[in-house]
Amino acid sequence: MKVQFSVNGKSVEVEAxxxxxxxxxxxxxxxxxxxxxxxxxxxxxxxxxxxxxxxxRSCLMLAVQADGADITTVEGLSHEDRLTPLQTAFRRNHGLQCGYCTPGMLTTSHALLTNEPDCDADRVREVLSGNICRCTGYVSIVEAVLEARAAYRTDAEEDRA
Structure with a gap:
């Protein structure tokens, strides 16, 4: 089947x-x-x-279900050649270890902060509880997300203006 959707701002068509x-x-x-x-x-x-x-969870969604959708992957979170405030916060707080879980942590955190830029540590822990990391104790990841909130608050304020 031909499936069309947008990925990271680019329209694509795939045979799936x-x-x-x-x-x-x-x-x-x-x-x-x-x-x-x-x-x-x-x-x-x-x-x-x-x-x-x-x-x-993209492992639970079929490609044909994405027809017409707007999709953002971890590659779409970056701003050209520089890291986003969320990625910078992960780096500064050592919120990544082996890197395997990091893309899922980043996309989950981005979705959370986009919708709830004033979330607290308990909410961050709740949302990230569905992302498993075997290399860290999550403390640094939660700290990174909390640090990045300020950038998302600014974005939300600019959107309202």
Whole structure:
């Protein structure tokens, strides 16, 4: 089936079998390998992307379900050659270790901060509880997300103006 959607601001059309997951489509058909596949059951969060503004497990979504959607992967979070405030905060707070879970953590955090720029530490922990990391104790990740809130507050204020 032909499927059309937007990925990181670019319109794409792919030929997809009905059973192809969106994660595999992004990785193998579009070369967007920042979306990692871990458990393939939607439990680990490594494959999290943003679909129409919501954090979604791309291993549980079929590519054909994405027809007409607006998708953002971890590659779409960057601003050309520089890191975003969220990525900078992860780096500054040592919120990444081996890097396998990092794309899912970043996309989940981005979706949270876009919708709730004033979230507190408890809310960050709650939202990130669906993203498994075996290398860290999550403290540095939560600190990074909390540090990045200021940039999202500024973005939200500019959008309202």
């Amino acid at each position: 079998e009905a059973r192809l997951t969106l994660a595999d489509c992004l990785r193998h058909k579009l070369g967007l390998t920042g979306t990692h596949v871990g458990c393939e059951h939607g439990v680990c969060g490594a494959c999290t992307i943003i679909v129409d503004g919501a954090a979604v």
